[in-house]
Amino acid sequence: MEAAACGKNGKSDKSQDRRARRSYRLLKQSFLELMREKGFPAITIQDIADRADVNRGTFYAHFPDKYALLEEALRDKFRHRLAATLPEDAGWERGPLRILVQTVLEHYREMSGRCHPTDVVGPMLERAVQEDLYALLLDWIERSRANAVADAPPYSSETLALMASWAIYGAAVDWSRGNRRLSAERMADEVMAVLLAGTGRLASEG
Structure with missing residues (x-):
């Protein structure tokens, strides 16, 4: 009897999990549709x-x-x-750094074009991109440091990641806001030159 009950509970749990995943997916899909139709400020929980x-x-x-749904949607799109x-073996x-820089530039240009600077979407987009970059x-x-032969330099990986993420992110913000005298490819080359001359070299020393 207990085994049968456990079996039934197991099936019930799986069914609930499927329903939860389905409702989660539908909520995100519905939210994105409404964003395209009416914009974030006009959307209500009841609408979704x-x-x-x-x-x-x-x-x-x-x-x-x-x-919270907006922030998750922004992070999902970037990821x-x-x-x-x-x-897959990026490091x-x-x-990989060159691909990453250009991807961030193009992503931020596309997304910022949809968000008014005073919109709540803008700050959330910035946080989502910078935190995931970091x-x-x-x-x-x-x-990289774990595979290196030399002793690690006297600065933390966290500091290096923070510097590099803000360098890439800051360049993307400035470039997407109108400073586009350079193409995305050329801008990525310039950001790469800075990274490899500065934080790129420091990271590889460890």
């Missing part, structure tokens, strides 16, 4: 729930508010773009 054909309680089971452009090397670069730098 109605479009996804779920109740408000289901929305709050996944997200505390529409701002998907990185996954589509970076090689702190010239090739995490990615920190992983690359730490793996």
